[in-house]
Amino acid sequence: MLISLLVLSGAFQNANTQSLTGKEIIDKTYNRPTGEDQESDLKMTLINSAGDTRIREIKQFTKDMGEVEKSIMFFISPADVRNTSFMNWSYDDDRADDQWIYLPALNKVKRISSDSKSDYFMGSDFTYDDLGDRKLEEDTHELLREENINGKACYVVQSIPVDKDYMYAKTITWLEKETFIGVKKEFYDEDGDLLKILSIKEYNNIDGFDIITFSEMKNIQKDHRTEMKLSKIKINTGVSDLKFSERMMTRGL
Amino acid sequence: MNNKVFLTIMLLLFLKGLSAQNIDIRGYARTYEGILTETGNLAIAQQTLDLSFEKMGNKSAFKVNPVIYLYDVDSLNLKLRELYMDFFFKRFDLRIGKQQVVWGKADGVFITDIVSPLDLREFLLPDFYEIRRGIIASKLNYYTGNSTIELIWVPVFTPNEWPQPGSIWYIEPAFPVKPEFNYSRSDITAGIKNSEVFLKYASLGPKIDFELMGAYTWDDNPSLFTIKEFDTLGGHPALNKLEIFPEYNRLVVGGGSFSTEIKGVILRGEGAYYYGKYFQTTDALADGSLTEKDYLHYLIGADFSIGDVKLSSQVIQETILDYDDPILRKQNITTMTFLAQYDLFRETLHLELFTYLGITNEDALIRPKITYDLDDGFSVLVGANVFTGNTDGRFGQYKDNSMIYTKLKYSF
Numbered sequence: 175m176l177i178s179l180l181v182l183s184g185a186f187q188n189a190n191t192q193s194l195t196g197k198e199i200i201d202k203t204y205n206r207p208t209g210e211d212q213e214s215d216l217k218m219t220l221i222n223s224a225g226d227t228r229i230r231e232i233k234q235f236t237k238d239m240g241e242v243e244k245s246i247m248f249f250i251s252p253a254d255v256r257n258t259s260f261m262n263w264s265y266d267d268d269r270a271d272d273q274w275i276y277l278p279a280l281n282k283v284k285r286i287s288s289d290s291k292s293d294y295f296m297g298s299d300f301t302y303d304d305l306g307d308r309k310l311e312e313d314t315h316e317l318l319r320e321e322n323i324n325g326k327a328c329y330v331v332q333s334i335p336v337d338k339d340y341m342y343a344k345t346i347t348w349l350e351k352e353t354f355i356g357v358k359k360e361f362y363d364e365d366g367d368l369l370k371i372l373s374i375k376e377y378n379n380i381d382g383f384d385i386i387t388f389s390e391m392k393n394i395q396k397d398h399r400t401e402m403k404l405s406k407i408k409i410n411t412g413v414s415d416l417k418f419s420e421r422m423m424t425r426g427l
Numbered sequence: 428m429n430n431k432v433f434l435t436i437m438l439l440l441f442l443k444g445l446s447a448q449n450i451d452i453r454g455y456a457r458t459y460e461g462i463l464t465e466t467g468n469l470a471i472a473q474q475t476l477d478l479s480f481e482k483m484g485n486k487s488a489f490k491v492n493p494v495i496y497l498y499d500v501d502s503l504n505l506k507l508r509e510l511y512m513d514f515f516f517k518r519f520d521l522r523i524g525k526q527q528v529v530w531g532k533a534d535g536v537f538i539t540d541i542v543s544p545l546d547l548r549e550f551l552l553p554d555f556y557e558i559r560r561g562i563i564a565s566k567l568n569y570y571t572g573n574s575t576i577e578l579i580w581v582p583v584f585t586p587n588e589w590p591q592p593g594s595i596w597y598i599e600p601a602f603p604v605k606p607e608f609n610y611s612r613s614d615i616t617a618g619i620k621n622s623e624v625f626l627k628y629a630s631l632g633p634k635i636d637f638e639l640m641g642a643y644t645w646d647d648n649p650s651l652f653t654i655k656e657f658d659t660l661g662g663h664p665a666l667n668k669l670e671i672f673p674e675y676n677r678l679v680v681g682g683g684s685f686s687t688e689i690k691g692v693i694l695r696g697e698g699a700y701y702y703g704k705y706f707q708t709t710d711a712l713a714d715g716s717l718t719e720k721d722y723l724h725y726l727i728g729a730d731f732s733i734g735d736v737k738l739s740s741q742v743i744q745e746t747i748l749d750y751d752d753p754i755l756r757k758q759n760i761t762t763m764t765f766l767a768q769y770d771l772f773r774e775t776l777h778l779e780l781f782t783y784l785g786i787t788n789e790d791a792l793i794r795p796k797i798t799y800d801l802d803d804g805f806s807v808l809v810g811a812n813v814f815t816g817n818t819d820g821r822f823g824q825y826k827d828n829s830m831i832y833t834k835l836k837y838s839f
Contacts, residue, residue, distance in 0.1 A: 220773060222773075228802075228803050229803060251803070252803035252804045252838070253453065253455075253803070253804040253838040253839050254455075254803075254804050254806070254836075254838035256453060256838075263633065265633075269633075270688065272632075272633055272634070272688075274631070274636075278556075279554065279555070279556050280529065280555060280556070281527060281529040281556060281559075282529045282530075282531075283631065283636075284532075284686070285636050285686045285687070285688065285693055286693065286730070287688055287691050287692065287693050287730065287731070287732070288688065288691075289688075289690075289691030289732070290732060293735075294773070294774070296774065297770075297773040297774030297775065298773070398773065416570075419570070419573070419631075420573075420575065420629075420631045421520070421568070421570055421575070425483075425488075425515075425520075426483070427483070
């Protein structure tokens with residue numbers, strides 16, 4: 175899991191996009207080229223209804239190794255979680271992810287369950303699933319309409335989870351027709367009420383890849399939000415396979 | 428000027444100098460107070476400054492971790508929890524100096540995790556990174572694929588540290604007559620002959636993580652070699668003198684641990700076979716009232732979630748093999764641990780309940796706590812340690828030490 179809002183991002187596409195189905199549109203977004211490896215700095219700002227802020231900073235690396243995509247995150251701040259690291263191995267087939275966490279206070283690497291994707295990440299408004307690349311077949315996708323948003327033509331696609339117990343009853347995504355980048359996404363809770371809205375504030379083309387660099391997730395029901403900014407993004411720099419190991423989790427940055 | 432205060436000031440000045448060289452300075456300040464529920468007496472009044480100075484390079488690194496404890500008003504205690512140098516190579520790392528080593532998959536239980544001895548002066552109450560004592564060691568890690576081979580050489584034996592008379596955690600041993608302690612046998616001279624060696628093979632990969640370990644070590648707890656003198660006045664022998672020699676014995680340990688995920692549940696196991704551990708016995712023919720037996724220590728545990736509540740439980744068993752009735756300790760001791768954690772308000776309020784449950788001895792240590800993160804790095808903790816059950820048990824013996832406590836901590 176590299177935190178880059180993969181679910182909403184897409185490369186510039188030249189394919190004939192007329193009369194695409196909802197599933198085909200989402201498939202193009204999910205299967206965008208992202209490079210062999212990436213590294214970046216992530217800064218999350220958690221803002222409550224009173225405007226108070228908390229900062230979370232992370233250094234992250236990811237690498238596509240064919241059948242498995244490996245990622246590792248090093249927590250930089252706040253101070254009480256500094257040097258904590260998290261590693262995820264995600265497989266192309268149906269295997270569950272392997273995940274580990276290194277807690278400096280315990281001084282050991284612990285395997286943790288990958289069955290917690292509905293948990294919120296570091297107290298933010300993003301769940302682990304919001305940040306990861308959800309599999310196409312986990313939802314049924316329907317093209318609702320086409321409309322302009324921020325002056326750009328977009329597809330509006332509704333995705334309903336196959337798993338009826340999933341934390342969202344449905345999501346609705348606005349994807350730019352030209353780039354297949356999602357610029358807005360609404361999340362509806364189990365009762366069908368609007369829970370959160372994700373807005374993309376900025377994306378940039380880096381080394382030929384579209385990367386969302388500034389986004390905001392707002393919890394409508396609880397009136398708090400999280401801003402997420404990516405910086406120092408490097409793509410295809412040849413991150414070593416050895417980076418994704420227990421050795422590096424414990425050594426840190 | 429008090430020597431400790433002088434040393435502390437010198438250390439701080441030295442470390443201030445280090446900070447000018449782009450050395451990463453981290454740590455925390457903490458104030459920790461506890462009150463006994465039975466008497467209302469202050470049981471803990473501890474102020475802590477924990478500093479960590481680290482420099483990480485591509486080929487080498489170092490860490491210094493001095494900790495200053497202030498007990499009561501002016502009882503200052505300075506210690507270096509760790510001080511080591513790292514050297515990084517392509518396939519292996521070397522760490523030399525005072526360091527803490529953690530092995531195994533168990534939480535809060537020490538089975539294969541026997542490299543670093545324990546500071547038990549406050550029983551099992553401190554956080555686990557504070558319970559472990561640093562050891563003077565050289566540690567070599569060789570990496571191949573997802574596997575690691577770890578070899579540790581410890582030339583200086585460091586035993587467990589126990590509460591001393593005057594501490595609320597000190598339990599006076601029960602003897603029929605007042606014993607005389609003779610510590611002449613408890614010194615282990617540092618050097619090659621008395622060194623300890625630990626070896627571990629660890630694999631972390633798809634589906635399962637596991638470790639296999641072996642150790643040629645010292646038992647971190649002393650055995651009490653006892654010499655008895657009897658009076659035979661009146662025709663009946665009567666014990667009139669006990670001389671006790673605390674001594675450390677060699678121990679050979681082999682074991683392993685694993686951790687895997689099955690349908691969202693993390694299943695963990697750990698076990699170790701201790702060859703030749705000494706136990707106290709009432710057998711009149713036993714030399715020094717000690718008998719040597721093999722001993723098995725193992726557990727099985729699971730981590731899982733119900734809704735947003737994270738749960739973890741472990742069942743631990745200790746067994747003395749080839750048991751003889753005169754051995755003072757029970758042949759089998761079964762203990763359970765139980766942990767529940769729940770976070771609220773965007774992970775700013777943390778509720779936790781941790782319990783040791785003595786199945787054999789019918790006693791328990793129950794540890795509820797609430798932590799609130801006032802700000803990034805600044806937390807307030809309120810908790811309780813409740814000792815209950817059979818007063819012969821490991822936890823029930825501290826029935827009078829149940830307490831409520833608070834910790835204010837600022838991390839930087």
